[in-house]
Amino acid sequence: MRRRRPLPALFLGLAITVSAKSAASAEWYGYQTLATDGASIATGAVIVTAADGNSAVTNLGVGLGALGYGLGPPIVHLANDRPGAAVGSLGLRLGLPLVGAITGAFATKGSDNFIGVFVGAVVGAVVAIALDASLLAWKTEASPASPSKASGSLVTFAFPL
Numbered sequence: 001m002r003r004r005r006p007l008p009a010l011f012l013g014l015a016i017t018v019s020a021k022s023a024a025s026a027e028w029y030g031y032q033t034l035a036t037d038g039a040s041i042a043t044g045a046v047i048v049t050a051a052d053g054n055s056a057v058t059n060l061g062v063g064l065g066a067l068g069y070g071l072g073p074p075i076v077h078l079a080n081d082r083p084g085a086a087v088g089s090l091g092l093r094l095g096l097p098l099v100g101a102i103t104g105a106f107a108t109k110g111s112d113n114f115i116g117v118f119v120g121a122v123v124g125a126v127v128a129i130a131l132d133a134s135l136l137a138w139k140t141e142a143s144p145a146s147p148s149k150a151s152g153s154l155v156t157f158a159f160p161l
Contacts, residue, residue, distance in 0.1 A: 027141065029080055030133035030138075032080075032137070034133050036075075040065050040067075043065055096128040
């Protein structure tokens with residue numbers, strides 16, 4: 001990253017110099033949201049597979065998987081002190097599968113609607129997982145300034161004589 005030099009400006013005979021702020025570093029924690037999604041999907045799949053035709057157990061597996069999918073990553077964002085990303089994650093995870101299901105229903109109009117709704121919802125969920133991990137799971141922290149570098153803003157005034 002290129003280091004900025006102080007920028008002098010003249011305003012009514014005053015020389016004002018403002019120093020550059022310290023650089024910020026970004027940390028990706030998307031692996032945490034992906035791990036939560038993987039665990040939720042695996043838990044639901046294992047329970048549904050083990051249900052062996054028992055509808056109550058199948059419903060439990062689908063419910064636990066959906067609950068983990070919907071709430072797990074927003075909780076990860078909250079644990080990383082990113083409440084805005086948590087709200088965005090929840091919106092993506094609820095909205096995109098719904099949009100996908102509606103699109104799938106219209107795409108399969110007149111034929112087997114359930115397949116279209118299901119495939120559309122799954123595609124929406126996969127896109128939400130990918131967008132959440134790649135776009136929302138970034139934590140920005142200000143890097144500590146060394147004594148030789150300026151941090152914050154420093155304004156100095158010089159009066160011409």
